[in-house]
Amino acid sequence: GNSVTQMEGPVTLSEEAFLTINCTYTATGYPSLFWYVQYPGEGLQLLLKATKADDKGSNKGFEATYRKETTSFHLEKGSVQVSDSAVYFCALRRGSQGNLIFGKGTKLSVKP
Amino acid sequence: DTEVTQTPKHLVMGMTNKKSLKCEQHMGHRAMYWYKQKAKKPPELMFVYSYEKLSINESVPSRFSPECPNSSLLNLHLHALQPEDSALYLCASSQDPQQGSYEQYFGPGTRLTVT
Numbered sequence: 001g002n003s004v005t006q007m008e009g010p011v012t013l014s015e016e017a018f019l020t021i022n023c024t025y026t027a028t029g030y031p032s033l034f035w036y037v038q039y040p041g042e043g044l045q046l047l048l049k050a051t052k053a054d055d056k057g058s059n060k061g062f063e064a065t066y067r068k069e070t071t072s073f074h075l076e077k078g079s080v081q082v083s084d085s086a087v088y089f090c091a092l093r094r095g096s097q098g099n100l101i102f103g104k105g106t107k108l109s110v111k112p
Numbered sequence: 113d114t115e116v117t118q119t120p121k122h123l124v125m126g127m128t129n130k131k132s133l134k135c136e137q138h139m140g141h142r143a144m145y146w147y148k149q150k151a152k153k154p155p156e157l158m159f160v161y162s163y164e165k166l167s168i169n170e171s172v173p174s175r176f177s178p179e180c181p182n183s184s185l186l187n188l189h190l191h192a193l194q195p196e197d198s199a200l201y202l203c204a205s206s207q208d209p210q211q212g213s214y215e216q217y218f219g220p221g222t223r224l225t226v227t
Binding site: 036045046099100102103105 | 116118145152153154155157160168170202204215216217218219220221
């Protein structure tokens with residue numbers, strides 16, 4: 001079946017540190033891949049997406065590259081800010097199936 | 113405009129009450145979703161509406177009853193809930209239910225507490 005595995009959190013970084021959150025997936029065919037972010041007390045916001053192999057999604061300094069050979073979609077940011085503190089979810093969606101399949105989420109805390 | 117709105121923001125209800133959650137989008141999206149999210153967990157899909165017809169019900173108990181009156185509006189009717197139903201209920205929409213590449217846009221959620 002389809003599944004998403006994210007690195008366990010929480011992740012605690014100092015401001016301006018480099019961020020990597022690992023995400024790997026299992027799926028047949030060619031899923032679309034997404035990163036969503038959830039700030040405390042809020043809904044999910046789409047951060048970035050990639051729809052085919054070697055696509056790079058980017059937004060607000062965050063990047064992730066769809067790697068089919070390693071079935072990965074790792075999230076990176078070169079310099080995190082306190083305002084990036086949130087829970088990050090990796091997700092996939094296949095074709096005509098309606099639902100997103102989420103990883104368990106990774107909580108990021110950035111200290112000044 | 114990529115906004116999905118949900119009302120109310122917070123809801124406290126007793127186990128014998130009947131209440132409804134409302135979701136609205138004006139992006140012309142033809143797929144709408146209800147998710148349930150417990151604390152420190154990812155969202156879990158409950159229902160999917162595709163072109164205003166229920167297309168997926170993830171074995172949700174009948175005390176949750178969805179309704180899609182038109183392409184912009186999605187309701188979730190609640191009746192005889194249990195305390196374990198307390199959670200954040202998220203609504204989402206996407207452009208085309210048949211295309212997996214289209215992202216889902218989420219509302220801010222309704223925080224439900226069942227007493």
